[in-house]
Amino acid sequence: MEYDIFFSISQTPDHNGFTPSESEMFSNYYSQLEAADRLGFGVAWIAQAHLSTQTQQSNSKPVVPHWKGEVGLCTDFCQLALESFRRTKNIDVGSAVVSILASGGPIAQAERVANTVQFLSHMDSERKLHVGFSAGRFEFMARPYGIVPRNEVEEAAWPALRGQIFMEASEIFLRLLRGDTIHSEDIRQTILTRNNFRSDEDWERVQNATGSSESPKSVEIDRRYNFEEISIVPKDWPRSQLELVAGTHDPNAQEFVNKFMPVKVFNLSITSPEIIDSTHQRMSELFHPNGGQWQRRDMPRTTFVFLNSEPGLTPEQQSDAAHEEARLALGEYWKALEGTLDPSKVEKAADNALIGNASEVAEQVKERFHPDDRLMCWFDFFNHDSERVIRNMEAWWKEVVPLLE
Numbered sequence: 001m002e003y004d005i006f007f008s009i010s011q012t013p014d015h016n017g018f019t020p021s022e023s024e025m026f027s028n029y030y031s032q033l034e035a036a037d038r039l040g041f042g043v044a045w046i047a048q049a050h051l052s053t054q055t056q057q058s059n060s061k062p063v064v065p066h067w068k069g070e071v072g073l074c075t076d077f078c079q080l081a082l083e084s085f086r087r088t089k090n091i092d093v094g095s096a097v098v099s100i101l102a103s104g105g106p107i108a109q110a111e112r113v114a115n116t117v118q119f120l121s122h123m124d125s126e127r128k129l130h131v132g133f134s135a136g137r138f139e140f141m142a143r144p145y146g147i148v149p150r151n152e153v154e155e156a157a158w159p160a161l162r163g164q165i166f167m168e169a170s171e172i173f174l175r176l177l178r179g180d181t182i183h184s185e186d187i188r189q190t191i192l193t194r195n196n197f198r199s200d201e202d203w204e205r206v207q208n209a210t211g212s213s214e215s216p217k218s219v220e221i222d223r224r225y226n227f228e229e230i231s232i233v234p235k236d237w238p239r240s241q242l243e244l245v246a247g248t249h250d251p252n253a254q255e256f257v258n259k260f261m262p263v264k265v266f267n268l269s270i271t272s273p274e275i276i277d278s279t280h281q282r283m284s285e286l287f288h289p290n291g292g293q294w295q296r297r298d299m300p301r302t303t304f305v306f307l308n309s310e311p312g313l314t315p316e317q318q319s320d321a322a323h324e325e326a327r328l329a330l331g332e333y334w335k336a337l338e339g340t341l342d343p344s345k346v347e348k349a350a351d352n353a354l355i356g357n358a359s360e361v362a363e364q365v366k367e368r369f370h371p372d373d374r375l376m377c378w379f380d381f382f383n384h385d386s387e388r389v390i391r392n393m394e395a396w397w398k399e400v401v402p403l404l405e
Contacts, residue, residue, distance in 0.1 A: 002374040004043040004300055005036045012069035015328040019069050020384050028386035035390045037088035039397045043130055045096040045376055048077045050141035063140040067336045078116040094130030097247035101135050101142040106169040110176035111232040118237040134247030135166040156209035160197055164190040165224050167256055174260040181231040190221040255286045262291025264298040297374040304353035305377045307361050309395035318357035326355045329382040358399035
């Protein structure tokens, strides 16, 4: 089993109402990152966000209406990744996840990633940049970049159409990273059919929006991106130092992106074991051959870690304290996402969390995960006590990991 670490850098009030400044948030991140590097975590996964969560609450259709503070402060992953590499010696750095629809779209993001890997190679020829990419954590982050319905048909087809825009953007992003010269006419055409929609009613709304006297069996959508021949600079950069991971649970999208380059996949803390197993089976068949044979480690397993190994407490007291800490943190999360996330999903996340003293957490890992899994451990969840977070990270390696070996 391998162990990565996830950093949310989420500037939100904890259960006591305390919110650190932006400067304090990054100081905490650097301290925790350097500890993770010293302890032996494999990849530091950084949450990427775009634009102010607070400001979007004044929009006509706020996506996250009740979140206090900012969902995330890392709005330029590539710059933070390079700074993170400079401050460490061994750990890889990854994004979880970059939106290829925001910050200039897939063309700008491809060029940015290629440059970052090239600059990394000047510092270290062994470590890798892991780029998790998706349509974005929340829809409001891509709206200002033109990812909105352009006409009545697109309005009726939203949000299913947004997934198709991600496919179009993914092809552009991946082919540019691969080194291709491309024209927008070379990129997949979006053609909607009944299969793109959850219900007959959803599809009928799109058919009706076309204004056709007869209900069409398919609806062609104009490309979102239009350009003549382009390729990115740099061209000669060490692609072996780049790992790509798709932040999508759509099996069709997972298969599509692997037509171009090896692209691994993420899961969420709420993903069921059945979906985990079916994803491994599917990816073993469709993973791009240049990536080698698919392995369980190719899909990091995200998990909350509420570990209490504080001195002066009995194991029973540590267990009780960990469960109380989990209850308070998850409660704040629930309130923050009210009206955004199905409460049952939050309950599943709590059920999948690792909670307790060291021996209890070790037993939960053994029960829930395969020995060949790679865990993405989330220690800073609604916790701004950086010294305590680091103690939990240290306890993981000193007290939990030995019980797993």
